[in-house]
Amino acid sequence: IVHVWRALGFSEEGDHPLVANISDDSGVDYATIHYSIDEVEYFSIDMVNTENDTWVGAIPAQPIGTTIYYYITAVDTSPDSNEAVFPPTAPDEPYTMEIVEGYELAYDDGLPERFFVVDSLEYHDNACAIRITPDEYPVKIILARAYVLGDSSVYFTINDQSDGVPGDVLPGGGEVVANRLPHGWAIANWEDGALITEGDFFVVMHWQPGAPGNPAVGQDSNTVLYRSFWYSSHYGWNFTNDGEWMMRVVVVTSTGIKEIGSDGVKPAGYELLGNYPNPFNATTDIRFITPYEGDVKIEIFNIKGQLIKTLVDGYIKPGIYSKTWDGSNNSGNEVSSGVYFCKLTAGGNVDTRKMVLMK
The missing domain is CATH 2.60.40.10 (Immunoglobulins)
Incomplete structure (x- = not known):
């Protein structure tokens, strides 16, 4: 068994x-x-x-x-x-x-194929994080946990999203210290946790200065949704493209019973990760995820819904991509300052993000 x-x-x-x-x-x-x-x-x-x-x-x-x-x-x-x-x-x-109370948001299958540390010897504000997308709003975060190997403590925070990576700690999501329990999970609880009313957020696990290599966090390499990141003050935030950390959150809502599988894993999806900088002057880099091979289209529209620029229109393999928009239209002419919308269309999915061009 x-x-x-x-x-x-x-x-x-x-x-x-x-x-x-x-x-x-x-x-x-x-x-x-x-x-x-x-x-x-x-x-x-x-x-x-x-x-x-x-x-x-x-x-x-x-x-x-x-x-x-x-x-x-x-x-x-x-x-x-x-x-x-x-x-x-x-x-x-x-x-x-x-x-x-509540239900869990998770992106792993419950079994670690490997364990990860940012740096086993040196401490440079080492941390790892996973991006969470609620399937309804608002939700309040009451618990976070990570599957770890090792006996040193870690601490958790709940952070907002800033340009696709963890930003500031959210109100109600401040530091909570946790240790590995016999079942393998380090668990943090918030009595009055962060309230999420829209968009994504991050659960962040921080190593302690005196133990940069202990514990290690579990990684599910069978699930690749491009949601996991690691951090060092030397290198900043970086994508992990070979699996997802075994890090989860429990949220509460007012909507009652949820239909959730025993593993809690959410399906992969095509997704815009936003653009940086935003607002921007001259150029901005637009990042997006394609979890499957297939036709992908990235288009820019103005506030009237008129097509301004087609950045991508073709067959793309799975991965994380970045495409630069230089503020020009399909004719090569510069467009005026204002609000624009980036639209991703792929696999029957549509995702849209707002951008602001300032000259």
Whole structure:
């Protein structure tokens, strides 16, 4: 049985799903989730084999503040009906799941392929961050966590977005120190967290000056959404293009139950990352993401909706790109100062950003 300890459950997800990979040479007959809210009386939930070795099940929704104790068993199809238990210490030492308010925004699959540090020897304000996009507004951030390896403390902040990278710390998202817990996550809580009313924000994990190489943050290299960054005062903020940090946030809304999978991963999308500088004089660099191969169009429009300039119109491979606009139209003539809109069209998606040209 292979299962990632689910440390948190969420009030806005309804039932609390669990997934496990279960295999046996003779085949798996059935699998069961055993759960308790008092560690005395256990209830059983049958798991379903959805595909290959994947088995899923869900613990019924529980109130905020509940601690769920759980473990998984599986029985093979051999004549002896051998049983496996996970974790192996159960039922004496089962896993625990804390039910918290809200729901989680995450961009990893729950399993780290590697661990990362900015610099294992020297401290230069070392930090890493992941860009978060709420699927509704407003939301309030009450918790952030990172999957780490190491015993030194880190601290978290919630930052706004400035030119596509972390900007200032948001009100309510100030420093919270956290240490790795037995399930592997360092968790920060805010009693009255940052309120997000529009756009993206960043959760930032900062290393301590005395421990630049401890802990390391988990990286999911199977998921590449171009959301993860690292920072050093020597180099500034830099994209990571080979995976996503295992860093997540929990938000609360007033809209009730959310339909969320057991891994919480959001799908990749075509996206404009904005332009820099903005406002600009003479030229500005427009950055955008293409997660898939395909036709991409980047166009500039004026406030009347008239096409001014086509910057990109063709087949592009996945990646992060930057295109410079020099303030000219398709005829090569300079345009006047004012508000313009950059529009990305690709894969049935449209994304638009406002730009200000000042001469």
